[in-house]
Amino acid sequence: MPTQPPVRIGARGSKLSLAQAGHMQREIARALGGDPTDAVEVERLAPLMVITTTGDRVQDRRLLEIGGKGLFTQEIEEALLDGRIDCAIHSMKDMPSELPPGLCIAAIPPREDPRDAFLSPKATRLEDLPQGARLGTASLRRQAQSLYRRPDLDVQLLRGNVDTRLAKLEAGEADAILLAYAGLKRLGLGHLPQGLIDPHEAPPAPGQGALAIETREADRDAPWVQALICGATTVCVAAERGALMALEGSCRTPIGAHAWLEAGELRLIVEALSPDGTRRFRHEAASEISSLSDSSAAARDLGLALGAALKAEAGDAIVL
Structure with missing residues (x-):
């Protein structure tokens, strides 16, 4: 019988990144049929490779001064495209709104507290x-x-x-x-x-508290990938990142977004501010959710619409 080859994981070397990657390493081993409590089996099924990124090396300047969020993902994504690893574990809030061709966010597992x-x-x-x-x-x-x-x-x-x-x-x-x-x-x-901090009063970064499992496009539908997906988190993050994309969000734009499910509705708050905090622009909306498995596109559209409306109102006031 053919066997599933090991799923090689790439992650940054910070203590937090390794804690997050270790958690997902065990979940991937479980999805591959292994025992997540057996450290030897976990490492065999889902070996972890530590990759130092430019964002880790440069610690004395804001990210916007040295190239933005992508500096936490670039070297890891190169390893994915080169075939040295099979997936990467990122903090979703560190993910740029657009990914390199050939790569995708294939799974979003259950979210931790976003505040x-x-x-x-x-x-x-x-x-x-x-x-x-x-x-x-x-x-x-x-x-x-x-x-x-x-x-x-x-x-x-x-x-x-x-x-x-x-x-x-x-x-x-x-x-x-x-x-x-x-x-x-x-x-x-x-x-x-x-x-x-109350996420309704001061929305966190889009995707904060969620993890992104990044793979090559060809691996998006692999059974082990599908086993990691949390439908509710995926829908909420889709809405928040839709707003991020509409606002062309980067480290040069103060953007907060918070989405949650309530009484069969997806609710979303998006705000952007002038960098000095003197002006705040804010929009809220809701959309009915019938099925989590089919709602990501609608959630993204909600985020895009709110983000576009906010951008039209704020103009250049929110850009550093």
Whole structure:
């Protein structure tokens, strides 16, 4: 009988990326008929290759200054196209709105909590920080949303992995930082935040909390790929990324999007801000959902429509 060859996984080498990849490595082994609790079998069925990306190497500048989100995916996608790996595990929020020809986001597994987490030794909420407090972030979206609510804040560039940012906060280089709560939970650090940001008030990055399983187009329908798909997450992410695409979202545009399912409807909030937080543009809409398996295209269209309407209203005000 023919046997399924190993599925070689590529991922970044950060602690968070390895935690995410390790989780999906076990799920892929399960989908291939293996025992996800047997470490030897998991590594045999789904060996993991660590690939360092340009985004990992350059830590002293904003992504927009060195080429954007694609710098977290480029080297991994080259390995996919070259046939050195069979799939890549990414944080969905790091994925550009368009992929290289021949590659696709083949599966989106169940989403973790999409909210931003607020961490500070001085306050439990952004609103309670002292006047002129230093907020550390490398995200233009988080900067703009925070300045919209607190224009007195002194926003400081703070890049690096989760451990690095937490260490800088502890060392007093910032009075508060914002991180993806999903990443903290995956690292077993979900107890650290002083508070969580309401995703309706300040929508997170499109796709935040979700993982993307990227493959070659030819592997999209492989049984092990199909076994990883979460229908509800896929529909919500399709709506959020539709808005991202309509807004031509990049690291130069502060964009937030939050989609959720409620009472048979897909609901979506999209907002974009001027980088200094002085202006905010926001649209909301809902669409009936009859079947999760057939709703991704409609969800994407909803996102495209909201994003287009927002772009027409905001114009160049939201571009750095």
